[in-house]
Amino acid sequence: MPYINLVKKTKKKIFITGAAGFIGSNVLEYLFKKYKNFYFTVLDALTYAGNLKNFIPEMMNDRRFRFVYGDVTNSTMVDNLIADSDIVIHFAAETHVTRSIHDNRRFFETDVLGTQSVANAVYHHKRKVERFIHISTCEVYGRGLTRKMGESHPLNPHSPYAAAKVGADRLVYSYCVTYDIPAIILRPFNIYGPRQHLEKAIPRFITSALLNEPLTVHGTGRNKRDYMHVSDVSRAIELLIHAPIKKVKGQVFNIGSGKASSIYSIAKAVAKHMKIPLSRIIFVKDRPGQVSSFSCDYSKIKKLLGREPKKDLKSGLLETIQWYRDNQEVWHPQTWLRRVPIILPDGSIEYH
Numbered sequence: 468m469p470y471i472n473l474v475k476k477t478k479k480k481i482f483i484t485g486a487a488g489f490i491g492s493n494v495l496e497y498l499f500k501k502y503k504n505f506y507f508t509v510l511d512a513l514t515y516a517g518n519l520k521n522f523i524p525e526m527m528n529d530r531r532f533r534f535v536y537g538d539v540t541n542s543t544m545v546d547n548l549i550a551d552s553d554i555v556i557h558f559a560a561e562t563h564v565t566r567s568i569h570d571n572r573r574f575f576e577t578d579v580l581g582t583q584s585v586a587n588a589v590y591h592h593k594r595k596v597e598r599f600i601h602i603s604t605c606e607v608y609g610r611g612l613t614r615k616m617g618e619s620h621p622l623n624p625h626s627p628y629a630a631a632k633v634g635a636d637r638l639v640y641s642y643c644v645t646y647d648i649p650a651i652i653l654r655p656f657n658i659y660g661p662r663q664h665l666e667k668a669i670p671r672f673i674t675s676a677l678l679n680e681p682l683t684v685h686g687t688g689r690n691k692r693d694y695m696h697v698s699d700v701s702r703a704i705e706l707l708i709h710a711p712i713k714k715v716k717g718q719v720f721n722i723g724s725g726k727a728s729s730i731y732s733i734a735k736a737v738a739k740h741m742k743i744p745l746s747r748i749i750f751v752k753d754r755p756g757q758v759s760s761f762s763c764d765y766s767k768i769k770k771l772l773g774r775e776p777k778k779d780l781k782s783g784l785l786e787t788i789q790w791y792r793d794n795q796e797v798w799h800p801q802t803w804l805r806r807v808p809i810i811l812p813d814g815s816i817e818y819h
């Protein structure tokens with residue numbers, strides 16, 4: 468990474484939204500440990516998905532870290548915080564596809580209007596903010612029209628969550644075109660690793676195994692996802708912090724493993740690594756709007772910045788299983804949130 472040594476010595480103020488959640492807290496910890504001249508301000512509303520335990524104790528007691536409790540849709544607060552920031556990384560969102568099928572108003576408020584307040588503040592403080600990394604998602608693509616999805620794949624969101632994220636993604640793009648803000652849009656595919664909320668598939672399988680419960684798979688389990696370990700998101704964001712701004716400004720980048728695995732094969736791998744019988748895997752009704760396959764074409768970021776994922780699925784899964792074994796006190800209070808109601812097309816409610 469040729470640019471890194473340059474920036475490592477420079478004092479930078481980083482503003483991160485949503486870093487009490489899964490990906491944000493991992494990226495924050497990675498940057499905090501590696502860049503001693505970086506100062507971090509985190510804004511998080513501590514929704515059911517945010518957890519102060521996601522901040523490591525050495526960070527809580529360090530003057531390089533500041534936590535602000537607040538909502539990203541509060542544009543005055545966001546503007547004040549961004550006024551003093553060099554780099555903005557925006558993770559805060561409502562993130563659960565299934566939950567958005569039941570009750571989605573908050574998704575549009577946080578994901579779209581929250582992004583609007585961040586983008587407005589970046590525009591307002593354009594002279595100070597050198598780059599704004601907006602975290603979008605592969606869900607914006609919907610059903611794959613090609614085997615792998617590149618950045619120019621059409622955006623056909625299948626769920627209200629995905630639609631809200633399209634709104635945010637295109638809002639940021641429009642601010643690049645209209646107001647020339649220094650934004651970069653990152654579209655991670657499916658991410659897993661320590662601290663992920665139990666409502667998501669991999670932690671749900673792992674914790675079901677630990678709790679001696681069945682591992683429930685939606686539909687036939689043949690739906691495929693492109694799973695990448697969260698440490699590879701941290702490394703990709705690090706690259707984007709260091710890349711010459713001219714190369715990345717206004718650009719969209721996919722990141723993922725490039726490999727699609729069926730949900731059933733993931734459940735089987737978890738069962739195998741945790742030494743439980745496959746008969747513990749059971750099938751439940753499919754979720755409406757399900758996307759059959761996500762597979763990432765990450766050639767754009769590879770060509771431009773030489774980025775490739777490092778951690779393979781087996782070692783990533785083993786490490787993640789170990790984390791859930793060792794940190795029951797962190798995740799156990801979330802167990803009641805694993806069952807999520809959804810509204811079916813006929814208006815009836817079902818628990819997933």
Ligand SMILES: NC(=O)c1ccc[n+]([C@@H]2O[C@H](COP(=O)([O-])OP(=O)(O)OC[C@H]3O[C@@H](n4cnc5c(N)ncnc54)[C@H](O)[C@@H]3O)[C@@H](O)[C@H]2O)c1
Pocket residue numbers: 484485486487488489490491510511512513514515516517518537538539540557558559560561562563577581602603604605632654655656657658659663664
């Ligand atoms: N997890 C994945 O597989 C994945 C994949 C692609 C993209 N993403 C995107 O990455 C980002 C982070 O995802 P995650 O899985 O870490 O999410 P998460 O649900 O674990 O965390 C979201 C965080 O945002 C905070 N938050 C929610 N609403 C807020 C508000 N109104 N104001 C301030 N803070 C608020 C929550 O308290 C929480 O700390 C999201 O933008 C998501 O769309 C996630």
